[in-house]
Amino acid sequence: MDQPAPHLPAETGDATDPIVIEGLVNRFGDHVIHRDLSLRVRKGEILGVVGGSGTGKSVLMRSIIGLQVPAAGSITVLGRSITDARDDDDIDIRARWGVLFQGGALFSTLTVGENVEVPLREFYPELGDALLHEIAAYKVMLSGLPEEAVGKYPAELSGGMKKRAGLARALALDPELLFLDEPTAGLDPIGAAAFDRLTRALQETLGLTVFLITHDLDTLYEICDRVAVLADGRVIAVGTIPELLATDHPWIQQYFNGPRGRAARDSRARAGAAADMVDKSAAGGA
Numbered sequence: 246m247d248q249p250a251p252h253l254p255a256e257t258g259d260a261t262d263p264i265v266i267e268g269l270v271n272r273f274g275d276h277v278i279h280r281d282l283s284l285r286v287r288k289g290e291i292l293g294v295v296g297g298s299g300t301g302k303s304v305l306m307r308s309i310i311g312l313q314v315p316a317a318g319s320i321t322v323l324g325r326s327i328t329d330a331r332d333d334d335d336i337d338i339r340a341r342w343g344v345l346f347q348g349g350a351l352f353s354t355l356t357v358g359e360n361v362e363v364p365l366r367e368f369y370p371e372l373g374d375a376l377l378h379e380i381a382a383y384k385v386m387l388s389g390l391p392e393e394a395v396g397k398y399p400a401e402l403s404g405g406m407k408k409r410a411g412l413a414r415a416l417a418l419d420p421e422l423l424f425l426d427e428p429t430a431g432l433d434p435i436g437a438a439a440f441d442r443l444t445r446a447l448q449e450t451l452g453l454t455v456f457l458i459t460h461d462l463d464t465l466y467e468i469c470d471r472v473a474v475l476a477d478g479r480v481i482a483v484g485t486i487p488e489l490l491a492t493d494h495p496w497i498q499q500y501f502n503g504p505r506g507r508a509a510r511d512s513r514a515r516a517g518a519a520a521d522m523v524d525k526s527a528a529g530g531a
């Protein structure tokens with residue numbers, strides 16, 4: 246598994262790529278997590294990031310947002326070096342992304358609205374309370390939560406609502422980039438599908454670029470434009486699912502062609518066929 250998967254074209258860069266990672270190395274003591282990892286995320290795409298447990302997907306995300314200082318390599322986000330960032334650069338760039346951590350990472354002693362206000366207060370201390378409340382209420386609504394959720398505490402919310410509240414906070418600063426770490430983990434299939442649709446709708450409406458770590462094959466099939474596969478400390482392949490399926494890499498084949506992968510693909514095909522029938526009957530009736 247040490248070599249990049251064959252059959253995939255070498256990734257070509259574009260000056261507009263909002264995230265560019267080259268030669269990334271991360272290690273904890275002797276434990277090497279990433280060795281020479283390179284990846285480019287394209288503007289406006291939803292990039293799914295997959296890999297076995299412990300392959301370093303979350304550490305990669307933490308490196309991109311500056312929470313993990315790599316041992317080597319370079320990371321450029323929206324044209325700014327994260328690896329060489331000075332503290333004052335840091336502040337600016339952090340306002341241009343939003344992050345939904347695993348589990349939502351909400352402050353349990355604050356209401357949903359107050360949670361959403363946290364980044365607003367940090368970056369725009371000059372805003373008055375009335376405007377902060379208004380912006381927070383709008384972000385809560387945008388995330389598909391009912392209005393009354395603004396005043397609720399995280400403990401009063403279901404798992405799905407917590408994710409949406411975390412999403413509302415991630416959207417607080419009108420980010421260009423959205424990082425989602427396993428957003429559908431722990432949700433029932435209906436809740437997970439609804440969250441997927443919300444992610445896609447927000448990405449399209451707000452023009453977001455989305456870096457999405459997931460184990461959820463349905464999410465990959467439903468909303469990801471491309472998928473990056475992590476193994477052996479690097480990105481071994483990145484492409485659309487059909488492109489990945491055309492490789493003969495054993496992990497990729499097992500992942501997408503295993504029983505769960507086939508079920509997700511079949512379900513996607515059935516949904517596509519149903520949509521076609523609806524389109525045809527609508528066209529016939531028009």
Ligand SMILES: Nc1ncnc2c1ncn2[C@@H]1O[C@H](COP(=O)(O)OP(=O)(O)OP(=O)(O)O)[C@@H](O)[C@H]1O
Pocket residue numbers: 273278296297298299300301302303304305
């Ligand atoms: N702060 C840390 N100190 C020491 N080791 C760490 C630290 N953070 C992560 N690791 C180790 O780095 C490896 C990669 O962790 P990471 O959370 O990125 O994996 P992952 O691919 O996101 O896994 P999962 O799919 O299970 O969430 C793991 O072995 C983890 O134990």
